[in-house]
Ligand code: C2E
Ligand code: MG
Ligand code: MG
């Protein structure tokens with residue numbers, strides 16, 4: 548009985564997905580309906596320049612506003628979507644929605660916001676992925692150079708040969724690439740410098756204990772040093788405290804993202820955040836004069 552499992556009801560079915568169950572079919576049916584009925588929402592989390600505090604980008608993170616279960620996080624429905632063709636429809640919907648919402652911020656005068664979108668392996672393995680993506684961006688009238696694609700290490704390393712081609716085509720079209728959750732997969736470091744990537748996102752597990760655990764600090768330090776050597780941008784994920792921010796700044800980390808700067812929120816909220824930010828910057832300018 549779904550309800551008795553509470554808010555996380557689907558979690559159970561996701562973890563037992565190998566056995567075909569009617570619950571799985573229910574989730575699949577509900578998710579398809581969710582797409583049609585506009586129950587999915589894109590939330591945005593600010594990405595911030597560690598030194599200036601300026602918002603330089605946002606990461607798009609999908610949510611399901613379920614009519615009975617409340618707001619569901621991606622881990623509660625994306626695994627099943629990944630197993631079906633639904634992930635393609637969801638991904639296309641996320642990209643379209645995010646491009647249209649972020650474009651409105653450009654029109655409000657915030658021209659320098661980068662939009663980071665998570666892509667699933669199913670999407671980028673498609674033979675015409677890059678052409679289709681370029682066509683989508685044209686249709687949405689969204690500048691390619693403002694889009695950053697987040698891929699996890701393992702997705703890239705699984706099929707390195709094809710990935711080099713795909714990533715090169717993306718780079719030729721000015722779309723930048725970030726390696727997500729960096730340090731938790733199995734990156735071949737010798738290949739890293741041959742890939743046309745732009746950003747390494749330090750996984751939040753390393754940021755979490757950065758002040759108490761020397762090992763974590765050492766790992767972040769090594770990743771930042773490597774990124775600097777390879778001229779890659781760094782985003783540290785999961786920054787929750789001022790202490791963590793201080794450590795990351797001291798290590799030379801350029802960009803940060805985490806609850807300390809803001810949780811993932813709907814588009815309207817981010818626009819307010821941008822406006823507040825602009826006001827405080829203007830205020831600082833006046834104070835400096
Ligand atoms: P991710 O891309 O690594 O996204 C970062 C996750 O960390 C997000 O979880 C975010 O809410 C969470 N987070 C951010 N700051 C903090 C912090 O300070 N502390 C903690 N504890 N967590 C923080 P979320 O939104 O639940 O997303 C989970 C994963 O689902 C994402 O990990 C990404 O891999 C995937 N995902 C989300 N949206 C999409 C999407 O539209 N398409 C695809 N293919 N995957 C998505
Ligand atoms: Mg991500
Ligand atoms: Mg991540």
Ligand code: MG
Nearest residue numbers: 699727728750
């Ligand atoms: Mg992740």
